[in-house]
Structure formats: structure tokens, C-alpha cells
Amino acid sequence: MSETPLTRNIAPGKPPTDLAAYDANGGYQAVRDTIGKVDPDGVLDIIKDSNLRGRGGAGYPTGMKWSFVPKPRPDEGHRYLVANADEMEPGTFKDRLLMEFDPHQLIEGMILSSYTISADRGYIFIRDEYHTAIKRLNDAIKEAENKNYLGDRILGTDFSFHLHVHVSAGRYICGEETALLNSLEGKRANPRAKPPFPQVSGLWGRPTIVNNVETLCNIPHIVTHGADWYQSLGSGNDAGTKLYGASGRVKKPGCWELPIGTSIREILENHAGGMLDGYELKGLLPGGASTDFLVAEPLDLPMDYESIMQAGSRMGTGTMIILDDKTCPVGMIANLMKFFARESCGFCTPCREGLPWVKQILDGIEAGTGRLGDMDILERQSQFIGAISNTHCAHAPGAIEPLSSGLKYFHEDFIAHIENKTCPYTGGAT
Amino acid sequence: MNSVRNNLASTLTDQEVSEIEAEISHLPDRRSAAIDALKIVQKHRGWISDGSLSAIARLLGMSDEELDGIATFYTLIYRKPVGEKVILCCDSVSCWIMGGDKITNKIKSHLNVELGETTEDSKYTLLPVTCLGDCDHAPAMMVGDELHHDLTESNIEEILK
Numbered sequence: 001m002s003e004t005p006l007t008r009n010i011a012p013g014k015p016p017t018d019l020a021a022y023d024a025n026g027g028y029q030a031v032r033d034t035i036g037k038v039d040p041d042g043v044l045d046i047i048k049d050s051n052l053r054g055r056g057g058a059g060y061p062t063g064m065k066w067s068f069v070p071k072p073r074p075d076e077g078h079r080y081l082v083a084n085a086d087e088m089e090p091g092t093f094k095d096r097l098l099m100e101f102d103p104h105q106l107i108e109g110m111i112l113s114s115y116t117i118s119a120d121r122g123y124i125f126i127r128d129e130y131h132t133a134i135k136r137l138n139d140a141i142k143e144a145e146n147k148n149y150l151g152d153r154i155l156g157t158d159f160s161f162h163l164h165v166h167v168s169a170g171r172y173i174c175g176e177e178t179a180l181l182n183s184l185e186g187k188r189a190n191p192r193a194k195p196p197f198p199q200v201s202g203l204w205g206r207p208t209i210v211n212n213v214e215t216l217c218n219i220p221h222i223v224t225h226g227a228d229w230y231q232s233l234g235s236g237n238d239a240g241t242k243l244y245g246a247s248g249r250v251k252k253p254g255c256w257e258l259p260i261g262t263s264i265r266e267i268l269e270n271h272a273g274g275m276l277d278g279y280e281l282k283g284l285l286p287g288g289a290s291t292d293f294l295v296a297e298p299l300d301l302p303m304d305y306e307s308i309m310q311a312g313s314r315m316g317t318g319t320m321i322i323l324d325d326k327t328c329p330v331g332m333i334a335n336l337m338k339f340f341a342r343e344s345c346g347f348c349t350p351c352r353e354g355l356p357w358v359k360q361i362l363d364g365i366e367a368g369t370g371r372l373g374d375m376d377i378l379e380r381q382s383q384f385i386g387a388i389s390n391t392h393c394a395h396a397p398g399a400i401e402p403l404s405s406g407l408k409y410f411h412e413d414f415i416a417h418i419e420n421k422t423c424p425y426t427g428g429a430t
Numbered sequence: 431m432n433s434v435r436n437n438l439a440s441t442l443t444d445q446e447v448s449e450i451e452a453e454i455s456h457l458p459d460r461r462s463a464a465i466d467a468l469k470i471v472q473k474h475r476g477w478i479s480d481g482s483l484s485a486i487a488r489l490l491g492m493s494d495e496e497l498d499g500i501a502t503f504y505t506l507i508y509r510k511p512v513g514e515k516v517i518l519c520c521d522s523v524s525c526w527i528m529g530g531d532k533i534t535n536k537i538k539s540h541l542n543v544e545l546g547e548t549t550e551d552s553k554y555t556l557l558p559v560t561c562l563g564d565c566d567h568a569p570a571m572m573v574g575d576e577l578h579h580d581l582t583e584s585n586i587e588e589i590l591k
Contacts (some may be wrong), residue, residue: 078458090522090561128506129518129562131575164456170505172560186457186464188503204458247524247565254566289523289561304483319565327527335526343560345503 003233004257005221006214007239008102016136019143028149031111031221036157037070043116047219051239056084056212057287057316058394059305068199069207072118080208080253081119082112082184083216085126085133086168086175088321089288091321094243094255095213099133102217103140107163109216111149112223114161117209122163125180126285137165159362172343177210179345191393198259200318214243236261238304246272246321249279255319261302267320269321279324283409286315289336290398292405293323300327312383312405328425329410330417333403334362340399351396354385358403363412368421376409440481442489446471450489460490464500468507477508505559506510512555513548517590522561528568535557536583538572540590554590 009017009025034043048063072079083106087095099106110122120301126134141163144150152160157413171189173179178192181203202208218240221231231239237258244267245255257266264286268274275281283295286303292313294301301307308315323332341355358381364370386400387392407414416424442450442455452505453466467486472478478486478501480494481542487506487577501507508516536546537556553575564570567579 061518087563088560091524091565092561093563093565094562129559129572129577131577162456167469168468168504169469169507170560171503183465184462186466186500187460202461245566247568248527253568289587321524321527323527332523332527335521337524339522339560399501 002259006217007257017102027104028108030223031108031149035115035159037155040116048223050230052218055214066117078121079119080203081114081122081288082210083124083213084210085124085213088172088175089317091246091247092288092317092319097255098213098217099308103136105217106335107144109219112219115159120160124165127168173345190345191254234261235259236304237300237306242318245319249276249324251276251324263300263302265299282325283323285321286313287318290401292401295407295409328423329413330366333406334366336402337362348391350385350389351391354381365417366423370418372418440485442485461492468501477511513552516555518557518559518572520562520570521558522572524565525569530569531558536586
């Protein structure tokens with residue numbers, strides 16, 4: 001039985017974890033043992049040594065990210081820690097689980113993280129639709145404030161940290177960390193040019209760290225049990241556990257905490273129960289809408305950052321979207337491009353103009369009005385919008401990942417649509 | 431209709447002003463509260479009319495145009511009247527694979543509206559939304575504040591009675 005630190009308070013049918021339940025299972029012990037007792041640089045070393053990598057999709061080493069925050073100077077003003085709880089990557093449903101059923105774990109992770117980077121203000125930037133999570137987080141913050149885990153001079157030390165839930169007003173682009181900061185400042189969520197990086201000049205021009213919810217939830221466990229323990233949880237090159245998920249036509253779609261590096265086959269067959277009867281696996285997006293398709297061969301790959309990268313995709317958020325043999329890949333890619341075109345913030349031309357064009361061509365092919373020359377346009381646009389586009393942020397390059405990989409793996413499906421002037425799939429979504 | 435009259439007024443109520451000022455109090459400047467302020471007024475009035483927009487802009491020390499640039503960027507700020515409840519119907523990929531288009535079409539025919547429209551009785555407005563993070567129970571939608579999932583063409587009528 002492998003360890004599941006992130007979901008140890010979460011089980012089907014179990015009520016959400018309040019302060020009493022969280023405390024009873026060792027909750028806030030890391031805060032009591034660390035704040036004012038361990039030097040912040042000592043905590044940073046543990047996180048660096050643990051090899052924790054960001055769970056929001058990019059996989060950047062967390063300790064390294066934190067180490068770029070400049071050392072605090074006396075009376076310099078606020079420094080910020082932001083939890084990116086704007087879970088909107090299509091096919092991703094992991095942070096909701098952590099926030100709804102164990103909100104104190106995120107809060108404890110944020111207290112320890114802000115102590116490490118000397119932040120005195122924190123925001124949980126959460127999407128409006130997560131009503132239940134918003135309510136439970138606000139209730140949990142009040143409970144933590146009453147115990148002085150949050151607020152001024154926490155547990156009698158010199159360290160103060162105030163945490164506020166910011167409820168967003170929609171738009172996928174808010175999940176991009178610099179767009180998120182603009183949105184927190186009350187502006188349009190256009191991503192910022194980097195440098196300067198948020199660690200140096202972030203929210204209102206002050207040093208700021210933005211971390212994904214799942215990343216922050218790991219912190220209390222690493223601080224309590226140490227870097228070696230955390231490294232031992234992973235089954236391959238990476239450390240810790242990961243919330244993996246599967247959606248689509250599988251027998252038991254869901255989200256599971258497993259050792260990072262668990263194989264795609266084990267997730268799909270043992271946890272998701274395999275494909276629904278009558279459906280075969282045709283391909284999958286390993287970690288959300290903005291990752292490249294993988295097709296049947298790499299099933300035995302471990303789901304970790306390097307292995308999936310070498311196979312030509314990205315682990316992303318670790319929640320897989322399964323394409324079955326009765327669902328049209330062209331229709332699926334058209335759906336993805338509709339999403340990315342709509343969610344472009346409109347700042348950079350390749351993204352604003354290119355994505356709607358690509359979407360229009362895909363709709364045409366799906367409807368049976370495509371021409372062979374459309375394939376050349378799609379190939380060329382994959383380059384212009386993706387690899388060589390020089391757009392401000394990763395929206396356009398991410399959007400192109402399922403298109404360019406789909407053109408490669410499902411070429412025959414595209415050609416069949418064009419030559420037969422109709423979509424050959426009838427048993428799937430459409 | 432009280433909400434309509436409130437909307438045409440270009441002044442904010444004391445309640446709205448005090449809620450907005452509470453947000454401003456933990457921010458470094460007034461305009462940083464722009465999105466919070468729009469959401470507060472929308473909570474009371476259902477949507478943001480030109481008059482409401484001007485009043486908020488004045489309170490925050492911004493031009494109407496600048497605030498409208500922010501209001502129109504965000505999908506959950508409504509610059510047109512909406513029904514009593516907004517239906518946010520997921521049109522992202524996992525729901526699409528699980529037959530989301532059929533569900534959306536069923537809602538359209540059941541309510542006799544297209545996406546972006548409000549029912550004649552002003553009860554519902556139907557809008558598409560980005561992945562609701564409930565993909566293991568696709569297809570999913572929000573009706574007002576409530577999440578509904580594992581949708582089928584037959585349970586739609588029950589939910590939208």
C-alpha cells in the first residue's frame with residue numbers, strides 16, 4: 001500500500017475536513033514546529049532537496065522558483081504568495097478535490113511557503129464556479145485565524161501572514177501566472193512580458209510567488225517528513241505523489257493519488273477500469289487540453305515529466321483525456337481549437353488571428369467541406385502559431401500541441417473526411 | 431421590477447458602496463478593486479448597466495471606458511440583463527466526448543433559446559462555459575450556484591423544471 005499524503009483526509013463518503021479533524025490527524029504540526037523555530041533558508045533547503053516540481057502543468061522545480069525571491073530588506077513593503085486555484089484546463093479536476101475536502105492542507109502549505117519566502121500577504125485566486133470550495137476555504141481561513149495560525153504575529157512569533165480568497169470572474173487565461181497577477185490587480189488578464197519575473201516584480205510590483213494548489217498542498221508533508229522521505233514516494237526520476245485522473249469513455253473515470261511515475265497503463269487499466277465495453281483506446285492527451293496526443297504505443301511509459309517529454313508530449317496536469325475509437329479525432333481537435341480561440345486574450349496576433357482561422361478550417365473538414373490544401377494551411381499555421389510565434393505567453397504554443405500531434409497521428413482520419421466529404425464517425429460524441 | 435429600476439439609477443446604494451470600500455481597504459489602490467466592485471454590483475442588480483458602470487467608475491476614480499474594457503474582458507460580468515439563473519453549460523473536451531453537444535441541444539430545445547439568450551419568462555440565460563473541473567462526471571453544467579453532472583437528455587427536463 002503506497003502512501004497518499006495529499007488525500008489522507010479524503011475518502012468517498014467522508015465529510016470535508018474541518019479544523020478539528022485536520023488537527024486530530026497531525027494538522028498544523030508542521031506550522032507549530034517550524035514558524036519561528038526553523039530558519040526560512042532551512043525550509044527552502046528542504047524543499048529544494050525534495051525535488052518537488054510544480055503540479056500546475058509546467059513542472060518547474062518549486063525550491064528553485066522560490067530561491068529567486070530576493071532577500072527581504074527592512075520596511076520594504078508587502079511580499080506576496082498566490083495560490084493558483086483557477087483550475088480551468090479542460091479535462092483537469094484535481095485541485096477542486098483538494099480544496100473542497102481538505103482546505104486546511106492548502107492553508108497550512110501556504111503558511112509554511114510564505115514563511116520561507118518572507119511573504120506577509122497571500123491570495124487564493126479561485127474561479128467563480130467553485131462555490132463549494134470558496135465557502136469551505138473561507139470557513140477554514142476563519143478557523144485558522146481564530147487559532148492564530150493566520151494573522152498578525154503567528155503563534156507569538158514575529159511572522160505575520162494574512163490570507164484572502166479572491167474569486168475570479170472567468171477566462172481561462174487567468175491561469176497564466178502573469179495574467180493572474182494582472183487580474184488580481186483588477187485589470188484585464190493579459191499576460192505580462194518576462195522579465196521581470198514575478199519573483200522580483202510581481203503583484204503591484206512586489207516580489208511574488210505563484211504556485212498551483214496541489215504544489216502547495218505538498219509542502220506540509222515535505223516539511224514534516226523531510227526530503228528523503230518525499231523522494232522515496234516517487235517510483236521513477238521524480239519525487240512525491242501525483243493526483244492523476246482519467247476522463248472520457250473509461251469504465252471508472254476519476255482522480256487518484258499515486259506515486260509519481262506510475263505507468264499510463266496502470267492508471268488506465270487498474271484505476272480507471274479500462275475502456276468501456278465496445279470501445280478501444282485510440283489515443284490520449286496526458287495532462288489536459290494543451291498537451292500533445294500520445295497514441296497506443298507508449299502505454300507503459302511512466303507518467304513523469306521526463307518520460308512524457310521524451311515521448312513527445314507533456315505530463316501537464318496529469319489528468320488524462322481519453323480518445324476512443326468511436327469518437328472523431330477531427331471533431332475533438334476542432335472542439336479544442338474552439339476553446340483555445342475563444343480563450344485567447346487577444347494581445348498577440350498569431351494567437352488572436354491564427355487560432356480562429358485554424359478552428360474554422362477544422363470545422364469545415366469535420367462538416368465535409370474541407371479541401372486537401374487545408375492540410376497544408378493547418379501544418380503551416382501549427383508552426384506560425386506554435387513553435388516560432390514568439391507570443392507573450394504559452395497559450396498559443398500550448399493550443400497547438402494537440403493540433404500538430406493530431407495532424408501526425410490521425411492523418412488518415414483527416415484525409416478520409418476530406419475525400420468522402422463527411423465525418424465517418426457516428427458512434428461517438430456527434 | 432425593483433432590479434430594473436435600480437439598474438437605471440446611476441448611483442450606488444449605501445450597501446454596495448460599503449461592500450466595495452471593504453474590498454478597497456485591503457488593496458494598495460482603489461482601481462485594483464475594479465473586478466470585485468463589478469461583481470458586488472452585479473450580485474445586487476443581476477447585471478451591469480451603463481449607469482451602474484459609470485457609478486462604479488466614479489467611485490474607483492477611473493474612466494467609464496477603462497472600466498468597460500475590464501468588464502467586457504471577463505465572461506462572468508454581464509453587460510446585458512440575464513435571467514434569474516444563468517445556466518453555464520460546459521462545452522470543453524471531456525464533456526464533448528461524453529455527448530455534451532446533445533445535452534446543449536436538449537437544453538436549447540427544452541427552453542427554446544440559443545446560447546447567449548434568455549428565456550421568455552426571464553427565468554434562465556444559457557451560456558457556454560470552460561471546463562467545470564468535473565470531468566469524471568461529464569457532461570456537467572451549473573444552474574445558478576448549483577453544479578449538475580452525469581447529465582443525460584432525459585434528466586435535463588427534471589433539472590430545469
